[in-house]
Amino acid sequence: MNPTLLLLLTLLVGLEISFTSVIWANVVIIAIAIVVMLRYRVHWLTFVRLLLIPLIPAVGIWFSIRYFSTAHSVHFAWVMSTRIYAYAFLGGLFNAATTTNATLASLEQNGHIPTTFVYGMLGAFNFVPKIHSEVAIIRASARMRGVNLHFWSPQLLFKAIVAALNWSENLAEAMTSHGFTENAQRTHLKVLRISIRDYVVAGITLVVLQFILFSHLP
Amino acid sequence: MSIVNLNHVTFKYAKDLPPVINDQTLSFTQGTFNLLTGPSGTGKSTLLKLIAGLYPAFTGFLENGSIHVANQLVAKLTPAKRAPLVAMMFQNPSEQFAMSTPREELVFALENLQVVPTEIPKRVDSALAFADVTDFADRTFTTLSGGEQQKVSLAVIMALDSQVILLDEPFANIDPEARLFLLNRLTELVHDHGKTIIVADHDLADYQKRIDHLFILNEASHQVESATAIVAKARFDEFATQHQQQAIALPVADATPVFELDHFSVGHTTPLIQQDALQLFQQRLTVITGANGSGKSTLFDALVRLQPYFGSAKWTSHEIKRLRRRTYAQRVSLVFQQASSQFLNITMAEEIAFSQQHQLTPDWDKARIADAVQQLNLAGHENQVVYSLSEGQKKKLQVLIMLIMGTETLLLDEPLTGLDLKSVHTVLQLLHDAVHLQKQTVIMITHQLNDVAAYADLHLHLSTKQLAYEATL
Amino acid sequence: MEQDTHSNRWHLRDVILMSIVAIFMGIIFFVTGFLYNGLTLLLTPFGMAPFANDILLGLWTMAGPLAAYMIRKVGAATIGEILAAAVEAVIGGQWGPSTLISGFIQGFGSELGFTATLYRRYDLFSLTLSALTTTIVTFIWDLVRSGYGAYHLWLIIALFITRLLSTWIFGALLVSGITKLLDRSHLLDHRNA
Ligand SMILES: Nc1ncnc2c1ncn2[C@@H]1O[C@H](COP(=O)(O)OP(=O)(O)OP(=O)(O)O)[C@@H](O)[C@H]1O
Ligand SMILES: Nc1ncnc2c1ncn2[C@@H]1O[C@H](COP(=O)(O)OP(=O)(O)OP(=O)(O)O)[C@@H](O)[C@H]1O
Numbered sequence: 084m085n086p087t088l089l090l091l092l093t094l095l096v097g098l099e100i101s102f103t104s105v106i107w108a109n110v111v112i113i114a115i116a117i118v119v120m121l122r123y124r125v126h127w128l129t130f131v132r133l134l135l136i137p138l139i140p141a142v143g144i145w146f147s148i149r150y151f152s153t154a155h156s157v158h159f160a161w162v163m164s165t166r167i168y169a170y171a172f173l174g175g176l177f178n179a180a181t182t183t184n185a186t187l188a189s190l191e192q193n194g195h196i197p198t199t200f201v202y203g204m205l206g207a208f209n210f211v212p213k214i215h216s217e218v219a220i221i222r223a224s225a226r227m228r229g230v231n232l233h234f235w236s237p238q239l240l241f242k243a244i245v246a247a248l249n250w251s252e253n254l255a256e257a258m259t260s261h262g263f264t265e266n267a268q269r270t271h272l273k274v275l276r277i278s279i280r281d282y283v284v285a286g287i288t289l290v291v292l293q294f295i296l297f298s299h300l301p
Numbered sequence: 302m303s304i305v306n307l308n309h310v311t312f313k314y315a316k317d318l319p320p321v322i323n324d325q326t327l328s329f330t331q332g333t334f335n336l337l338t339g340p341s342g343t344g345k346s347t348l349l350k351l352i353a354g355l356y357p358a359f360t361g362f363l364e365n366g367s368i369h370v371a372n373q374l375v376a377k378l379t380p381a382k383r384a385p386l387v388a389m390m391f392q393n394p395s396e397q398f399a400m401s402t403p404r405e406e407l408v409f410a411l412e413n414l415q416v417v418p419t420e421i422p423k424r425v426d427s428a429l430a431f432a433d434v435t436d437f438a439d440r441t442f443t444t445l446s447g448g449e450q451q452k453v454s455l456a457v458i459m460a461l462d463s464q465v466i467l468l469d470e471p472f473a474n475i476d477p478e479a480r481l482f483l484l485n486r487l488t489e490l491v492h493d494h495g496k497t498i499i500v501a502d503h504d505l506a507d508y509q510k511r512i513d514h515l516f517i518l519n520e521a522s523h524q525v526e527s528a529t530a531i532v533a534k535a536r537f538d539e540f541a542t543q544h545q546q547q548a549i550a551l552p553v554a555d556a557t558p559v560f561e562l563d564h565f566s567v568g569h570t571t572p573l574i575q576q577d578a579l580q581l582f583q584q585r586l587t588v589i590t591g592a593n594g595s596g597k598s599t600l601f602d603a604l605v606r607l608q609p610y611f612g613s614a615k616w617t618s619h620e621i622k623r624l625r626r627r628t629y630a631q632r633v634s635l636v637f638q639q640a641s642s643q644f645l646n647i648t649m650a651e652e653i654a655f656s657q658q659h660q661l662t663p664d665w666d667k668a669r670i671a672d673a674v675q676q677l678n679l680a681g682h683e684n685q686v687v688y689s690l691s692e693g694q695k696k697k698l699q700v701l702i703m704l705i706m707g708t709e710t711l712l713l714d715e716p717l718t719g720l721d722l723k724s725v726h727t728v729l730q731l732l733h734d735a736v737h738l739q740k741q742t743v744i745m746i747t748h749q750l751n752d753v754a755a756y757a758d759l760h761l762h763l764s765t766k767q768l769a770y771e772a773t774l
Numbered sequence: 775m776e777q778d779t780h781s782n783r784w785h786l787r788d789v790i791l792m793s794i795v796a797i798f799m800g801i802i803f804f805v806t807g808f809l810y811n812g813l814t815l816l817l818t819p820f821g822m823a824p825f826a827n828d829i830l831l832g833l834w835t836m837a838g839p840l841a842a843y844m845i846r847k848v849g850a851a852t853i854g855e856i857l858a859a860a861v862e863a864v865i866g867g868q869w870g871p872s873t874l875i876s877g878f879i880q881g882f883g884s885e886l887g888f889t890a891t892l893y894r895r896y897d898l899f900s901l902t903l904s905a906l907t908t909t910i911v912t913f914i915w916d917l918v919r920s921g922y923g924a925y926h927l928w929l930i931i932a933l934f935i936t937r938l939l940s941t942w943i944f945g946a947l948l949v950s951g952i953t954k955l956l957d958r959s960h961l962l963d964h965r966n967a
């Protein structure tokens with residue numbers, strides 16, 4: 084599916100289940116996400132991660148609601164736990180179906196997000212491998228000067244921000260030099276469109292969701 | 302016909318600072334190859350960025366004057382309109398690409414110029430071929446060496462088809478072979494494609510028969526002067542004599558080792574260095590050379606525990622991977638290839654004070670530091686933010702703050718890049734003193750070999766995954 | 775600092791800057807993800823799991839005030855926090871697009887603090903105000919989304935106070951500390967000129 088439409092769809096679904104309390108809706112969302120992820124041949128470790136990481140918060144909230152809420156509602160405890168899993172699996176679905184670059188490209192062409200934001204973020208994302216090694220280098224260079232920086236030292240964060248200031252300046256100059264003009268018209272080698280099929284799928288998904296949410300299911 | 306015109310240009314970084322470029326009137330002729338030189342920190346980069354239209358848009362104030370490229374006021378053009386007229390290759394190869402692969406970067410640039418989509422692949426392919434980067438067009442930039450990245454940068458400029466090409470010390474981190482390749486390509490651009498090139502460089506070797514004009518930035522007047530034939534010849538002669546290899550000693554049998562490698566290997570995806578046995582020696586100034594991307598920096602990273610290695614690597618008989626990071630960093634430290642990685646403070650004075658506060662030996666007192674600052678031509682910049690120093694100034698400060706620490710073993714990754722000839726000598730002298738007066742061990746990677754033989758004790762060369770001592774440098 | 779020549783458009787370098795800062799924070803605070811799980815685990819037997827979220831919330835909402843301070847434009851906090859959320863969605867990937875919703879709510883919350891001073895004050899006062907508005911707005915959101923509304927009143931009040939403290943410590947005190955250093959460095963001067 085077109086990434087912009089998929090993003091809107093997952094956001095809408097996420098928002099709707101935040102305001103309703105239907106366990107079944109959450110379960111169906113999780114099931115659909117699993118099916119989609121299987122279709123995209125997602126690595127099994129991703130499933131393990133998606134099952135394990137929300138486990139602690141899900142269990143935590145179940146206990147809090149079950150024993151410390153005014154109504155001690157078992158139903159609501161399950162709503163909250165499955166809701167956490169539904170969020171996580173919506174994320175898993177989204178990540179399986181698209182890539183960051185595809186999403187940004189689609190947001191530029193289909194979502195009409197200003198190019199400054201699209202390419203600013205893209206430039207920063209493409210910097211991630213460098214940033215990873217830079218954190219290690221900053222700590223190493225501090226050790227060589229006789230100071231130990233921990234992950235929680237404000238000094239490390241400060242140095243990181245100063246480095247970011249410096250990079251953003253250099254990267255912006257470089258992009259400008261390569262002809263990038265803020266929010267100006269650009270051509271596209273790959274033109275992206277939202278197909279009728281995508282609209283139909285999105286429409287059906289939303290209708291089914293409304294049906295589940297408002298047909299008095301638990 | 303002149304294509305670049307500066308008319309009484311005065312530029313300042315801040316209103317209360319003296320001008321870096323002062324009342325400059327200057328023009329460059331279309332279809333010529335121009336070389337700009339001058340001591341580090343005189344304003345070469347500043348001038349190029351002014352011509353490229355990046356300044357004052359990004360930084361600073363144009364107090365007076367105007368700059369025209371092809372009869373158009375650069376400041377008034379949008380980047381997309383400007384790029385076909387003037388493009389710049391930056392000094393730091395790793396911070397000039399926004400996309401993750403060379404092909405994506407080229408497509409990005411052409412889309413910016415609103416080239417019709419059907420036209421794009423053709424232009425991308427021919428630009429890639431011109432710069433000889435087709436082979437790694439789809440590899441991510443992080444896996445390319447500095448030399449390869451500079452070639453890609455040239456490909457982008459080719460794709461943009463810019464009339465005026467500005468190059469800011471484009472060969473600073475480049476090995477001699479890649480340098481010659483790029484120089485030949487650039488000469489071709491001038492002669493066969495009618496482009497105008499302005500390149501800023503400290504190392505004038507190999508330029509003499511290629512260029513049309515030599516310009517020198519005068520430190521005192523803050524103005525660029527066109528060099529007369531006599532002055533130009535004198536300048537070029539300084540470099541002509543220094544490229545010959547000189548004899549250098551081989552290690553003696555009874556020297557004490559500082560590092561010992563044994564069935565050692567290191568690399569990222571594939572091994573870059575595979576070394577059965579090697580010793581590096583105490584109280585020597587050892588120089589390491591080798592092509593771009595051969596793994597020199599990776600070796601240093603392994604020696605300071607920033608990179609895992611296989612086999613054994615010992616520092617004074619201790620296995621490096623078993624040493625505690627914190628204490629080991631006080632014995633062996635690294636001057637990074639990227640100067641700004643070294644800085645932890647804001648101003649130059651703070652950096653120096655910080656090193657002094659944590660220094661391990663009392664060898665560097667206030668007077669000696671002040672003397673070194675003077676010799677390195679850094680005086681007067683004490684309160685400047687370190688990131689705004691010129692590239693050469695950063696490099697010199699970086700070496701100085703690590704020397705002040707007085708660490709027993711000091712590794713330096715290309716400490717001579719972007720330095721003018723005088724600074725090269727000063728830095729080499731400081732390193733020489735560290736070894737022979739303070740009894741430190743210094744191991745240094747460098748591509749620039751001018752005059753190094755006079756100060757170095759040993760030469761290690763890296764090729765075909767092996768390090769070996771050589772008798773010449 | 776002159777405010778008159780000030781435009782509200784985000785420039786390329788602002789976007790890159792805030793994205794990189796967000797990535798940095800994402801990496802540095804990746805550790806807090808473990809902290810969060812550990813805390814939740816510790817608090818679950820007492821039914822106090824929601825406190826883990828409220829104790830650490832200030833960390834997740836730092837990007838907003840930081841962006842407001844560094845970029846100084848109307849909407850900076852909101853856009854900064856959304857950018858941070860987008861970055862988090864990409865690098866962390868865990869909560870996917872729903873992070874964007876929280877990002878918007880948190881950013882909007884921080885923004886109100888600066889709106890209240892008509893974008894004229896950038897100091898501990900406006901940061902504190904912003905911490906307060908962040909707490910109120912995000913708390914209303916969690917009353918619905920995280921089911922806080924179902925708790926006993928005393929628990930709700932305790933959670934609110936915890937959150938306020940957290941956003942104040944991280945979003946006001948720590949941000950103010952960092953920005954003081956930045957001011958002294960004069961690195962932001964020409965951007966905000
Ligand atoms: N943002 C800034 N604020 C204040 N001073 C600056 C700033 N940027 C550069 N300078 C100063 O302006 C002078 C010229 O810098 P520039 O980078 O143009 O020198 P350069 O000739 O390119 O030197 P190098 O050969 O070392 O690269 C230097 O003394 C530098 O310290
Ligand atoms: N993080 C990384 N992941 C993958 N490959 C890498 C990484 N870092 C470096 N490389 C590759 O490893 C090789 C060696 O890199 P290294 O930086 O050690 O070279 P070098 O000898 O120092 O070169 P230069 O003279 O250009 O500085 C290069 O081909 C480089 O592209």
Ligand SMILES: [Mg+2]
Binds near residue numbers: 345347469691693
């Ligand atoms: Mg320079």
Ligand SMILES: [Mg+2]
Binds near residue numbers: 599
């Ligand atoms: Mg290297």
